[in-house]
Amino acid sequence: MEIIHVSAECYPMAKVGGLGDVVGALPKYQKKLGHTTKVVMPMHHTQYLETHHWEVVCKSSFPFGDTYLDYTIIKEINPSQTFDLYCIDIFNLLDRPNVYGYKDDTERFLAFQLAFVHWIRQIDMLPDIVHVHDHHAGLIPFFMQHFLEYKRLQSIQTVLTIHNAEYQGCMNVNMVKYFFSWDTWKMGLLEWDFQINSLACAIKCVNKVTTVSNSYLQELFYNANGLEKLFQQEKNKCSGIINGIDYDTWNPQTDRFIKQFYHSRNFKKGKAINKDSICKQFSLDSTLPLFIFIGRLVKEKAADLLHILIPLAFETYGYCLNFLVLGNGDIEIENNLKNILPNHFGYYHSSIEYNEALSHQLYAGADFLFMPSRVEPCGLNQMYALRYGTIPIVRSIGGLKDTVIDFVEPNGFGICFNDANLKDMIDSIGRSLELYKNINTVNQIRKNMMTINYSWQKSAKEYIDLYDSIL
Numbered sequence: 083m084e085i086i087h088v089s090a091e092c093y094p095m096a097k098v099g100g101l102g103d104v105v106g107a108l109p110k111y112q113k114k115l116g117h118t119t120k121v122v123m124p125m126h127h128t129q130y131l132e133t134h135h136w137e138v139v140c141k142s143s144f145p146f147g148d149t150y151l152d153y154t155i156i157k158e159i160n161p162s163q164t165f166d167l168y169c170i171d172i173f174n175l176l177d178r179p180n181v182y183g184y185k186d187d188t189e190r191f192l193a194f195q196l197a198f199v200h201w202i203r204q205i206d207m208l209p210d211i212v213h214v215h216d217h218h219a220g221l222i223p224f225f226m227q228h229f230l231e232y233k234r235l236q237s238i239q240t241v242l243t244i245h246n247a248e249y250q251g252c253m254n255v256n257m258v259k260y261f262f263s264w265d266t267w268k269m270g271l272l273e274w275d276f277q278i279n280s281l282a283c284a285i286k287c288v289n290k291v292t293t294v295s296n297s298y299l300q301e302l303f304y305n306a307n308g309l310e311k312l313f314q315q316e317k318n319k320c321s322g323i324i325n326g327i328d329y330d331t332w333n334p335q336t337d338r339f340i341k342q343f344y345h346s347r348n349f350k351k352g353k354a355i356n357k358d359s360i361c362k363q364f365s366l367d368s369t370l371p372l373f374i375f376i377g378r379l380v381k382e383k384a385a386d387l388l389h390i391l392i393p394l395a396f397e398t399y400g401y402c403l404n405f406l407v408l409g410n411g412d413i414e415i416e417n418n419l420k421n422i423l424p425n426h427f428g429y430y431h432s433s434i435e436y437n438e439a440l441s442h443q444l445y446a447g448a449d450f451l452f453m454p455s456r457v458e459p460c461g462l463n464q465m466y467a468l469r470y471g472t473i474p475i476v477r478s479i480g481g482l483k484d485t486v487i488d489f490v491e492p493n494g495f496g497i498c499f500n501d502a503n504l505k506d507m508i509d510s511i512g513r514s515l516e517l518y519k520n521i522n523t524v525n526q527i528r529k530n531m532m533t534i535n536y537s538w539q540k541s542a543k544e545y546i547d548l549y550d551s552i553l
């Protein structure tokens with residue numbers, strides 16, 4: 083079958099978080115299963131765009147209020163991924179360095195979605211499935227069904243994957259002024275709480291909704307940033323499919339970013355060399371256990387507590403651990419994490435940036451990965467940590483609950499706690515330090531963890547089964 087994925091992000095062209103990782107990997111694994119897969123995304127002006135080759139496949143324009151927007155579709159020539167990658171450029175709107183964070187993001191993603199339907203309406207062979215990811219592509223299923231001149235698209239089945247329901251793409255109802263002629267009787271499909279809500283609209287319009295873990299889906303029925311009732315109403319079309327990880331990109335045996343390659347039989351030496359290198363770079367003591375946090379510095383990830391937690395850990399347990407933070411996001415959280423540096427230099431460091439290479443080096447060099455998230459739809463970091471023999475310390479929520487088993491349980495390997503509060507977090511660090519005293523147990527856990535299979539193979543097949551069920 084032919085599947086088109088539509089997303090704001092796709093690694094390595096542009097990635098902000100897990101959405102990019104998923105859309106960069108799932109189509110590749112679906113292709114390995116014998117299907118034709120394409121990804122369509124906005125043409126962000128990234129380094130990848132500059133350093134790869136592209137051909138123009140379509141140039142056209144569409145009405146946008148009282149004006150017309152010109153758009154260009156480019157396709158990567160010889161993509162390094164095994165699927166076809168298409169980018170939509172709209173002059174002055176999409177050709178920008180960052181994926182999100184502009185004042186006119188609402189107009190930008192609306193125009194992206196309009197250009198997408200305008201373009202696919204013209205192509206000869208329609209796909210079997212249009213699979214939209216998160217709210218940035220959430221209006222597309224509505225456009226495909228209710229734009230009056232787009233009836234040709236009505237036969238295509240649609241799937242929505244929700245990577246994060248906190249962000250919903252809400253906009254004023256007067257934004258319908260930008261729509262092509264549509265069936266206004268269908269206004270109710272667009273609205274939620276008197277606004278256009280792109281995510282809610284997608285949930286109502288698609289054939290199937292998936293969330294990136296089953297536990298997250300269960301949580302959304304009672305905690306979905308205002309959409310709880312909608313999830314309850316539509317529960318029969320919802321299911322959870324856990325994300326996998328891309329074993330080509332995340333492989334300590336071949337990872338081009340890390341200092342020393344290793345695998346599950348020689349990880350002691352491999353991890354030690356990687357740890358030494360990281361500790362040197364950040365003036366940390368490599369004889370102590372190294373805890374890391376990697377992620378967006380936002381409340382969802384409980385990153386707002388890190389600047390209190392880290393000093394508290396030193397106060398409670400003494401300077402018998404190192405803590406390293408890699409992340410960016412909320413300015414206040416960034417500043418708080420910078421401000422605690424002088425008092426704990428030598429044991430704590432932070433790198434306030436987005437740095438793909440450094441993230442790989444940290445997964446490889448660290449002893450423990452700390453993920454205290456308040457909300458975690460799936461979480462990929464903990465799965466990367468497993469692959470690199472780094473013990474995950476997680477709050478049991480969403481996908482973390484589905485992927486990490488506490489080491490005291492049968493087949494366990496991680497450290498789990500229940501609540502995103504300082505007490506539970508400090509206790510979990512205490513448990514980790516106790517565990518670290520018994521290095522033989524730690525090494526046995528690492529060895530077991532590194533052989534757990536969280537590849538995309540199984541989940542990619544689950545998506546194919548889901549498409550089959552609606553075709």
Ligand code: ADP
Pocket residue numbers: 098099100101103376377378408409410435436437438441460461462463464
């Ligand atoms: P989310 O999508 O909510 O941000 P996930 O755990 O699903 O969280 O995915 C996060 C992805 O983004 C992982 O690949 C992680 O390594 C990466 N990441 C997050 N912050 C950074 C950063 N500052 N530098 C490099 N990689 C990062």
